[in-house]
Amino acid sequence: MxxxxxxxxxxxxxxxxxxxxxxxxxxxxxxxxxxxxxxxxxxxxxxxxxxxxxxxxxxxxxxxxxxxxxxxxxxxxxxxxxxxxxxxxxxxxxxxxxxxxxxxxxxxxxxxxxxPVHHDKILTGLKSIDLDAIKSRGDADKQLSEYVPDLGTRQFLLKNLARNESGGYKWKINLDVINEKIEAIGEGxxxxxxxxxxxxxxxxxxxxxxxxxxxxxxxxxxxxxxxxxxxxxxxxxxxxxxxxxxxxxxxxxx
Structure with a gap:
């Protein structure tokens, strides 16, 4: 790749x-x-x-x-x-x-x-963000705060939000695959x-x-x-x- x-x-x-x-x-x-x-x-x-x-x-x-x-x-x-x-x-x-x-x-x-897998809340929080509904990063931050209380962590995670061609938002990370294979990240x-x-x-x-x-x-x-x-x-x-x-x-x- x-x-x-x-x-x-x-x-x-x-x-x-x-x-x-x-x-x-x-x-x-x-x-x-x-x-x-x-x-x-x-x-x-x-x-x-x-x-x-x-x-x-x-x-x-x-x-x-x-x-x-x-x-x-x-x-x-x-x-x-x-x-x-x-x-x-x-x-x-x-x-x-x-x-x-x-x-x-x-x-x-x-x-x-x-x-052990320890990113459960982060992944749940990221997946909870409705990309079709949010109008700003502030909207995304508000939704994510229900799962990730630390502001610094949220700011880091939301760097993965990017504008799409229609003016809305998309994930730069491959969130679905990361979520599906997060256990592989913990492997020794x-x-x-x-x-x-x-x-x-x-x-x-x-x-x-x-x-x-x-x-x-x-x-x-x-x-x-x-x-x-x-x-x-x-x-x-x-x-x-x-x-x-x-x-x-x-x-x-x-």
């Missing part, structure tokens, strides 16, 4: 993969800063997200294959790979399946373990081949996505890895503590 992307800067290629319900723009601020340090940063919209094509196939294998296709098409020589949440899982899948195609990897606030890393390359795991101190107990599995699969904790940050560590995240990234990639 040919993914939509944005490219910023010049230098060593660095590919960034966003999380579920996200898009390339989620990391744009950090990408601009990294580009100042001699990286060419590629921000990808993963399949069924952003402006990339929709598909009934939605799995980490498919996302890993998309990344492989992107690297081949753009003739990138062993890029650095960074993935947040779902993007981190896709990066880990890619790292095993295409172990010769990358140099270093950064995984942000996700572990290679399986996670089934591949048990140890990867010896350098990998950095960044976790938020207030996030429960990467527990101390998960470090055993991380080091089994990625023996040459380290886990760094950014205190005071939750799952959206890159949005909450961007300067600290940038410093960790630069220190690791240099």
């Amino acid at each position: 040919e993914l939509n992307y944005k490219a910023i800067g010049e230098g060593k290629p660095l590919i960034i993969l966003h999380g579920v319900f996200g898009s390339a723009d989620n990391w744009l601020t950090i990408a601009k800063e990294l580009a100042e340090h001699h990286f060419k940063v590629y921000l990808l919209d993963q399949r069924n997200h952003g402006d990339s094509p929709h598909s009934d196939e939605f799995s980490y294998q498919a996302m890993a294959d998309d990344l492989h296709e992107f690297i081949e098409k753009h003739e990138l020589d062993k890029p650095f790979i960074l993935g947040h949440s779902m993007g981190g899982k896709a990066a880990m899948k890619f790292s095993v399946n295409y172990s010769d195609e990358w140099e270093k990897m950064i995984v942000v606030d996700i572990a290679p373990k399986a996670y 890393q089934e591949d048990r081949l140890a990867i010896e390359k350098e990998v950095l795991f960044i976790r938020g101190g207030k996030s429960d996505y990467v527990q101390d107990s998960d470090i055993i599995l991380i080091t089994q699969l990625f023996p040459n890895s380290e886990v760094k904790t950014i205190e005071g940050a939750g799952h959206w560590v890159h949005a909450e503590k961007s300067e600290e995240v940038i410093k960790l990234i630069l220190d690791f990639l240099r």
